[in-house]
Amino acid sequence: MSRLLGNRANEVIENLWLLVLRVSAGTFMLTHGIPKLLKLLEGNTGFADPFGFGETISLILAVFAEVICSVLIIVGAGTRLATLPLIITMAVAVFMVHGSDPFQRKELALLYLLAFITVLVFGGGKYSLGKYIKGN
Template sequence: MKTHTLNAVPPLLDPGLFFLRITGALLLFYVHGLPKVLHYSAELTRIEDPFGFGPHVSLLGAILAEVICPVLIALGVFTRLACLPIILVLLVAMLAVHPGWSIAEGQFGWLLLIIFITIALCGPGRWRIRTGGRA
């Protein structure tokens, strides 16, 4: 007697994680990170400082999370670790800086949070640059 399974085709986990890493990293880098680097002085006057660290520290933290970390994630290098600053910055933005935003107003931030928490939980997959250790 032959049994049929619903998973006759194996899931494309590695290409899926690669796609998620590349697209999530590019979105965050292009929409948030790159403008902060290109317009650093102007961003210093606009950056929120919810914990009183000062605009320079806040902006440098945002640049780490929105420029350096997405590059690491796209390459698949220190992927889970690189997700942590992004998740922290997104949580601060959504819960401390913009707590009054509706789901519709904050949907991009919440979607980025979903993407990077998923990557942090799943890791980079096999399509990545090898660093000698685990993800």
Template sequence: MDIINLLLASDAGSPFNNAALLAFRVLLAFELFRVHGLKKFRLQNGEKEHVPNPLHLPDALNNCVASFSDTVVPVFLALGLCTRLAILPTIGVTAIGYFVVHRHDSPEVRDVPFMYTLCLLLMLALGGGTYSLDTYILTLL
């Protein structure tokens, strides 16, 4: 039960702070899905999005992790469902984008994966807040 509390329990200290965390969580999830997730469903110039593979993983695994991080994780994040666990793959993808894929790019290009990584690390530290399915599930246990 201690590990479940560690993973699910989250309280930003006041109703206002928890509402702010809810808004932050939902807006971050929406933007991640809108900007990156929808690319996984669209064809541009008749071709699917090219997903960089800097770790040289099998292409199917690389595409699966990237697609999961940009399409499924935002749903979990918006709902506050298993927030801390769910965002781990996306933290990995954005951090690799910052440290590996864009390491030689200008700060303007590196800024996007950096900001996503920071926001997701904040969510990892804070969890979903009291207005989340994590809190609801915890009250049922």
């Protein structure tokens, strides 16, 4: 019981949790990214353009973050670097696109933002492709 309630870190559990967090957050984000990718491939480029880059460029950037970066996070390759576009995308969604919306409209993006910031801070963990390639 003291092991469960104690304050000592358990490296195995921490690394397993990072694996669960990475895979689940990345997979959940793919459910948002794949429809955007299909929309882009169909030529329907209507999308929010908060920075004035143009709807097509904004959509391409969102697809890159939500599809490519999510896959990198799921497998744990370049994990910290892959979180940056997702953190930016979620921050833009929360504070710019849905900035004046009620909390319920931005709640999911805030949860994703927190999950990806956590992965940025702690890295991919032991059970990641990056650790396997490095041999650490």
